[in-house]
Amino acid sequence: MEQPLESPTTVTPAIDVVPIQRTSRLRLLRRSPSAMIGTAIVIFWVLMAIIGPLIVPYGINDIDPGKIWSAPSAAHWMGTDALGRDIFSRLIIAARLMMLLPPLAVAIGVLIGSAVGLWAGYRGGWLDEIVMRFMDVMMAFPAVMLYLMIVVAFGQSATTVVLAIAIANIPAISRLVRGLVLDLRGREFVAAARMRGESTFYILFREILPNATAPILIDALVRIGYAAFAIGALGFLGLGVPPPNPDWGGMAADGRTAIVLMPTAALFPALAIASLVIAFNLIADGLTAASKKEE
Amino acid sequence: MLRFILRRLGLLVVTMLVLSMVIFALSEVVPVDPTVMILGRESTPEQRAELAEGMGLNLPVPERYVNWLTRFVQGDFGKSYIMDVPIEPLVIRRLNNSLVLAVVALCILVPVSLILGVLAGLFASRWPDKVISIGSLLSVSLPDFVIGMILITIFAWGLKWLPADSSLRGEQINLALQWKKLVLPGLTAALVLIGYVARVTRVSVIEVMESAYVRTAILKGLRYRTVVVRHILRNALIAPIAIITTQMNWLIGGLIVIEQLFNYPGLGSLFAQASHDNDLPLIEAAAMVAIVLIVFSQLLADILYAALNPRIRLN
Numbered sequence: 001m002e003q004p005l006e007s008p009t010t011v012t013p014a015i016d017v018v019p020i021q022r023t024s025r026l027r028l029l030r031r032s033p034s035a036m037i038g039t040a041i042v043i044f045w046v047l048m049a050i051i052g053p054l055i056v057p058y059g060i061n062d063i064d065p066g067k068i069w070s071a072p073s074a075a076h077w078m079g080t081d082a083l084g085r086d087i088f089s090r091l092i093i094a095a096r097l098m099m100l101l102p103p104l105a106v107a108i109g110v111l112i113g114s115a116v117g118l119w120a121g122y123r124g125g126w127l128d129e130i131v132m133r134f135m136d137v138m139m140a141f142p143a144v145m146l147y148l149m150i151v152v153a154f155g156q157s158a159t160t161v162v163l164a165i166a167i168a169n170i171p172a173i174s175r176l177v178r179g180l181v182l183d184l185r186g187r188e189f190v191a192a193a194r195m196r197g198e199s200t201f202y203i204l205f206r207e208i209l210p211n212a213t214a215p216i217l218i219d220a221l222v223r224i225g226y227a228a229f230a231i232g233a234l235g236f237l238g239l240g241v242p243p244p245n246p247d248w249g250g251m252a253a254d255g256r257t258a259i260v261l262m263p264t265a266a267l268f269p270a271l272a273i274a275s276l277v278i279a280f281n282l283i284a285d286g287l288t289a290a291s292k293k294e295e
Numbered sequence: 296m297l298r299f300i301l302r303r304l305g306l307l308v309v310t311m312l313v314l315s316m317v318i319f320a321l322s323e324v325v326p327v328d329p330t331v332m333i334l335g336r337e338s339t340p341e342q343r344a345e346l347a348e349g350m351g352l353n354l355p356v357p358e359r360y361v362n363w364l365t366r367f368v369q370g371d372f373g374k375s376y377i378m379d380v381p382i383e384p385l386v387i388r389r390l391n392n393s394l395v396l397a398v399v400a401l402c403i404l405v406p407v408s409l410i411l412g413v414l415a416g417l418f419a420s421r422w423p424d425k426v427i428s429i430g431s432l433l434s435v436s437l438p439d440f441v442i443g444m445i446l447i448t449i450f451a452w453g454l455k456w457l458p459a460d461s462s463l464r465g466e467q468i469n470l471a472l473q474w475k476k477l478v479l480p481g482l483t484a485a486l487v488l489i490g491y492v493a494r495v496t497r498v499s500v501i502e503v504m505e506s507a508y509v510r511t512a513i514l515k516g517l518r519y520r521t522v523v524v525r526h527i528l529r530n531a532l533i534a535p536i537a538i539i540t541t542q543m544n545w546l547i548g549g550l551i552v553i554e555q556l557f558n559y560p561g562l563g564s565l566f567a568q569a570s571h572d573n574d575l576p577l578i579e580a581a582a583m584v585a586i587v588l589i590v591f592s593q594l595l596a597d598i599l600y601a602a603l604n605p606r607i608r609l610n
Contacts, residue, residue, distance in 0.1 A: 137310045140589055141317070142548035144563075145582060148570040152578065153321045229438040233552050236440055237567050252440065256556065260459050263448040270441040281436040 035286025041279035048092050049099040058086035060093050060246055069262045078268045081254055087265060090246040091272055097158075097247055098276060102227035105162040109169030110220050116170065117177025118204050122185055132178065135171035143168050144233060151239045158241045161234055165227045176219055180212040214291065218284050225280030232273040248273050296601070303597050307590050314586045315367075318579055319360050327573045332376040363579075372580040377572045382580045386562070390584055392463070393561035395470070396554070397546040399481030400488075401539075408489040409535060412496020413528065419501050427493060434490025443483040443556045450479060461557040480557040484550055488542055492535050499534040503527050533604050540596030547592065548585035 064076075064084035072079045078087040116135075120128040138146075150164035184190060185208065193207045234240035235249020236256075243250070248269040255266025329352065330343040347353055351362060366373070372382035415427040434442075451459035461476040463469075470477075503509060504527060512522045551563035558564070562581055569577035 133309075134313065137313045138317070140310065140544055140586070140593065141314060142544050142551075142585065142589070144551045145548050145566060145585065148551070148566065149318070149321045149578065149582065152570045152573060153324045155326060225436070232438060233440065236552060237555055238571055239567075252444070256444075259444065259447055260452055263444070263452045266444050267448060270438075270444045274437050274441045277438055278433075278436040281432070285432075 032286030032290045034282045035290065038279040038282030038286065041275055042283070045095050045276065045279075046099055049096040052092040052095055056086075056089035056092050058089040060085070060090050061244070062086065062089075069258050069265060071262060072264055079262060079264050081251070081265055082258065087251070087268055090251060091248065091269055094246040094248055094251070094269075095272075097241060097245060098228055098231065098273075101158065101162055101231055101241070102165070102224045102276075105165035105227045106169060106220050106223045108162065108166035109173055109223065110216065112166070113170045113173025114177045114209070114216060117174035117179075118181055118209065120174065121178035121181030122200070122204055122208070128178075132175065135174055138171040139175075143230070144237075147230060147234055148237070148239060151234065156239055156242050161231060161241055164234075165230050168230075169223055169227070173216075173219070173223075177212065177216060180215060181208055184208050184211055218287050221280050221284040221287070225277040225284075228276040228280075229273060232270075299601060300594075300598060303594055307594055310590050311587060314590075315364055315583060316360070318582050318586075319363060322575050322579055323356065325573065325575060327575065329376065329575065332573070367580075367583055373576040375569075375574055375577045377574045377577075382577055385577075386565070386580050386584050389560060389562045389565045389581075390588070392559065393547065393550065393554070393563060396477060396480055396484070396550065396559065396561055397543075399477045400484035400546060403482060403485035404488050404492065405539065407485065408492035408539075409496055409532065411489070412493035412535060413500055413531070415493065415497040416500025416504070416531070417523070417527075419497070424497070427497070431490030431493045434486055434488075435494070437487075439483060439487045440552050440556050442486050443479070443553055446479050446483055446486075459557070461559040463560055476557075476559070480550075480553050480559050483553050483556075484546065488539070488545075491542075492538055495538045496531065496535040500527060500531040503531040506530075533600070536603065537596070537600050540593070540599065543592040543596060544589040547588050548582075 062085060064080060064086075067076065067080045067084045068082060070076060070080045070084075076086050076088065078091065081087055081090075116131065120131045146168050147161075147164045150167060151160050154160045154163065190203060190207055193203050198207075231240055231247070232249035232252065235247040235251075236253045238250070238253065240249050241247050251269035252266050252273070255263075255269065259266050328343075329350065330346045331338070334342055334346060351359060354362070370383060372386060374380065375382055375385070378385075411427050411431070415424040415431075418424050437445075447459045450457045457475055457479050459479070461480055463473060463476065509522060509526050512526045513519075517525075548563065548566075550561060551567050553559075554561040554564040555567050562585060566578065566581040566585075568574075569581060
């Protein structure tokens with residue numbers, strides 16, 4: 001989730017420190033069938049985000065007043081919504097938002113979370129103790145509640161949504177990175193670098209960080225999936241990316257009002273969100289399994 | 296054990312203080328003037344200034360935080376800006392509904408996920424394990440409102456067995472009359488966690504089965520059933536129970552989307568509505584109540600865990 005696993009539930013899968021060689025990462029991806037399926041789904045949505053506007057049969061605001069909540073048909077592949085707009089076209093156009101915002105949010109979260117984790121883990125001592133205690137406390141905050149409070153505090157916009165998801169991800173990421181650093185800082189190559197008289201900055205970014213990238217990346221992949229879900233959830237609650245841009249969560253919320261009439265209107269956008277969460281989970285699962293096999 | 300509980304209690308107070316500061320800080324930056332929300336846009340600047348003085352809005356921030364926290368601890372949650380009603384009874388009523396829903400979800404979650412996980416673990420890499428693993432992957436990766444919508448489509452639209460709308464007249468849940476309205480939201484919440492808990496249970500069972508004491512038990516000729524019940528289950532269920540307790544914060548404060556999906560009047564949907572209306576006192580009160588509850592359930596969970604696991608208690 002939070003789910004994390006972040007699942008909705010900020011569920012973070014346990015990840016072992018498994019160093020993957022840079023060159024072999026693509027090969028690993030190719031060897032795992034589940035990672036392949038996940039990648040295919042992501043590539044499909046990336047394609048839709050790029051060429052979507054060229055292939056959709058209707059505009060996002062084209063209204064067909066004669067057809068309200070119509071079932072999927074040859075003219076409207078996924079049916080129409082409350083205003084008679086084509087759900088398929090709106091779904092495809094909204095893909096762009098979902099391909100941009102979740103990776104951005106997670107990238108910000110990883111950047112800040114890693115910096116905090118690196119610093120706290122390497123420095124240790126009472127400051128580390130306090131920072132990590134604070135992160136633990138923040139993890140007790142239900143994720144959706146935190147998203148909503150941040151969106152209310154800073155006003156509803158795409159920027160705030162990205163910010164909210166980034167902030168909510170920082171505690172768990174910094175915990176993960178700190179754990180990795182604690183494990184790595186006792187290794188010989190770090191001791192050797194210290195002996196050579198390298199600066200703390202050099203040791204952190206050239207010795208420790210490169211050896212921690214694999215688990216951080218795998219964790220980030222899962223988080224991108226859940227970030228897509230979080231954006232969907234915020235849209236569903238009416239506090240996501242503001243209109244007029246269609247977004248999957250908002251479309252699902254619209255469809256909810258007529259769900260006993262025509263469930264497809266809510267189901268298709270909901271399944272689109274699910275496809276992203278599943279895709280990123282599959283890639284992360286596949287990479288973890290493949291890199292374990294490599295050992 | 297007593298020292299353990301006391302230390303946890305101290306930690307709990309600090310946790311609540313920190314979270315209350317976060318909540319207060321977030322509501323400080325909200326770009327909303329409370330006096331305009333209460334008096335309306337037609338009010339004169341003098342009226343607003345007078346109200347601001349009366350509400351203590353002109354005091355310095357730390358002083359306001361202390362005042363706010365004191366009032367909260369005394370049970371005075373203030374009045375809603377929008378609905379113009381005292382917040383406390385509203386929040387308590389909604390909290391009650393949320394707890395009923397959480398209990399329903401737990402009643403489904405605990406037996407189903409543990410049984411599935413144990414089965415998958417005992418039959419590791421044979422067909423029951425494979426079927427359960429695919430199911431749990433789906434449960435882990437489907438967002439809550441997607442699971443809810445699929446359930447609505449099947450049970451409300453297709454089979455017409457259960458209502459898709461869980462709104463309650465009179466706001467208070469009556470279990471005898473309205474149990475049907477709890478089934479779908481409760482099942483949705485349980486399904487979100489079942490996959491995760493079942494996975495943890497499976498791994499835990501496999502680990503215990505490979506341990507020396509289980510091998511000893513088998514080798515000394517105990518019946519398979521005795522080994523499973525007395526040795527495997529006893530040790531393997533500790534981890535999943537701990538995992539379930541860490542999810543209590545989600546079950547209490549995180550069901551916002553599910554409650555909204557089913558129009559269920561719980562604390563979560565109250566919070567969503569308050570966020571939508573920028574109703575600050577209501578947001579603060581709902582968040583604080585949820586957090587107090589979460590922190591206490593975490594304490595209970597820690598004690599339960601320590602009671603189950605002597606290795607922790609004696610450490």
